[in-house]
Amino acid sequence: MTGGARGIGRAIVEEFLAQGHKVAAASTSGKAPDGALGIACDVADAASVDAAFTAAEAAHGPVEVVVANAGITKDTLLMRMSEADFDAVVDVNLKGAFNVAKRACRPMLRAKWGRIIFIGSVVGLYGSPGQVNYAATKSGLIGMARSLTRELGGRGITANVIAPGFIETEMTAVLPEDTVAGYKAAIPAGRLGATHEVAAAVAYLASDAAGYVSGAVLPVDGGLGMGH
Numbered sequence: 095m096t097g098g099a100r101g102i103g104r105a106i107v108e109e110f111l112a113q114g115h116k117v118a119a120a121s122t123s124g125k126a127p128d129g130a131l132g133i134a135c136d137v138a139d140a141a142s143v144d145a146a147f148t149a150a151e152a153a154h155g156p157v158e159v160v161v162a163n164a165g166i167t168k169d170t171l172l173m174r175m176s177e178a179d180f181d182a183v184v185d186v187n188l189k190g191a192f193n194v195a196k197r198a199c200r201p202m203l204r205a206k207w208g209r210i211i212f213i214g215s216v217v218g219l220y221g222s223p224g225q226v227n228y229a230a231t232k233s234g235l236i237g238m239a240r241s242l243t244r245e246l247g248g249r250g251i252t253a254n255v256i257a258p259g260f261i262e263t264e265m266t267a268v269l270p271e272d273t274v275a276g277y278k279a280a281i282p283a284g285r286l287g288a289t290h291e292v293a294a295a296v297a298y299l300a301s302d303a304a305g306y307v308s309g310a311v312l313p314v315d316g317g318l319g320m321g322h
């Protein structure tokens with residue numbers, strides 16, 4: 095589990111702990127909810143991801159379910175977006191997911207069972223002004239999950255994307271009030287989502303019951319992204 099210290103990731107960690115699983119949570123800070131193994135890691139750095147997996151394996155055994163959730167935004171309109179803003183978001187959101195999936199897959203192949211779950215976003219398919227970098231990484235995760243499905247689908251491993259809409263976290267808390275009001279008006283459910291609602295979808299994709307679901311994009315967005 096990456097980015098398990100706060101927000102959606104924290105809720106996912108808590109959901110898996112509540113179901114009795116052993117959980118390792120890697121994040122920049124290495125903080126984790128009580129009961130989970132916290133590991134400091136930079137997902138953009140393959141060596142750091144390798145070390146985090148090695149620590150998780152030493153404590154808990156092979157990783158059966160991996161959730162690539164760590165993500166950042168550096169929002170601004172394309173005209174003002176620097177190369178550094180673009181690269182930073184790609185490095186964490188897309189290359190980070192690649193590093194995690196790559197390190198996860200060998201033990202999963204050995205076990206002939208595995209679950210790779212990427213946390214994407216409604217904006218990956220819907221688009222969002224000021225998020226050219228972020229939206230590109232989130233749609234990139236869909237191509238990654240579908241290619242992994244074709245590579246690994248015959249080996250008991252699934253790869254899926256969850257596409258949350260606007261979820262109440264620190265990432266959305268910084269948005270101006272009128273922006274949030276505008277979003278609420280556009281969301282058929284009429285409200286922002288809660289982190290536990292994303293965690294429930296992750297738990298489903300991780301379950302045995304979801305063994306025939308792969309290459310899917312599962313929206314958890316109150317209907318915002320319908321048709322995309």
Ligand code: NDP
Nearest residue numbers: 097099100101102121122123136137164165215261263265
């Ligand atoms: P937060 O900003 O609340 O938390 C992000 C987490 O990712 C933190 O734990 C942070 O670590 C970790 N992280 C950031 N960069 C790195 C890195 N380089 N290496 C390791 N860990 C890192 O985000 P949210 O919970 O809001 O979002 C989680 C995911 O859900 C993201 O992928 C986001 O794009 C996606 N999402 C969020 C939506 C929302 O409305 N909130 C909507 C759609 C998608 P630390 O705590 O140490 O800083």
